[in-house]
Amino acid sequence: MSTPQDDDQLMALLAAAQQEVAEVSDTSRAAARAAFAWRTIDEDLMQLTFDSRLQDEVLVRGSVEGATVVGFQGADFSLEVERDTGELMGQVVPAAKCRVTLVTRAGDVLTVHADETGFFVLPLSADGPYRLRVQLGERVESTTWLDL
Incomplete structure (x- = not known):
């Protein structure tokens, strides 16, 4: 059975994970665009x-x-x-x-x-x-x- 303290810790962890996803670096964006460009390499x-x-x-x-x-x-x-x-x-x-x-x-x-x-x-x-x-x-x- 979970306690309010466990729920608060879980919510804090989820909030931190959500923040990490929201902050995508320019390097990650460039890598994603480069990977997307390779999708038609067989053509x-x-x-x-x-x-x-x-x-x-x-x-x-x-x-x-x-x-x-x-x-x-x-x-x-x-x-x-x-x-x-x-x-x-x-x-x-x-x-x-x-x-x-x-x-x-x-x-x-x-x-x-x-x-x-x-x-x-x-x-x-x-x-x-x-x-x-x-x-x-x-x-x-x-x-x-x-x-x-």
Whole structure:
């Protein structure tokens, strides 16, 4: 049977433990962020091969209205993506049925299946940054973070 003194000691210990949890050091936070970044280490990163915003015409004359187009090279396929008003259209080349996933920085995930020509459409409800993941069979490759 517990006594009031035992209960008071227990409550003091619980309060001290709660205080320790509330005081997370910057070092612990940095370590946690670094560990979280490794969660997708099994994914290969596709290489950016084309960005329509970096074309000479855009750089000389300023912003060009219309769609933004980017291209990525994976291990054995390429990914071409075009952003236009409210949607992201793309194609995996050579054509293949695959899963394409849009991931936002907030952690929202939207997955669609590309058709037999490798074509897909993803609705965009907000601006980037976001990244795309392409899954062909067991292989998963990701783009860098995009802000189109």
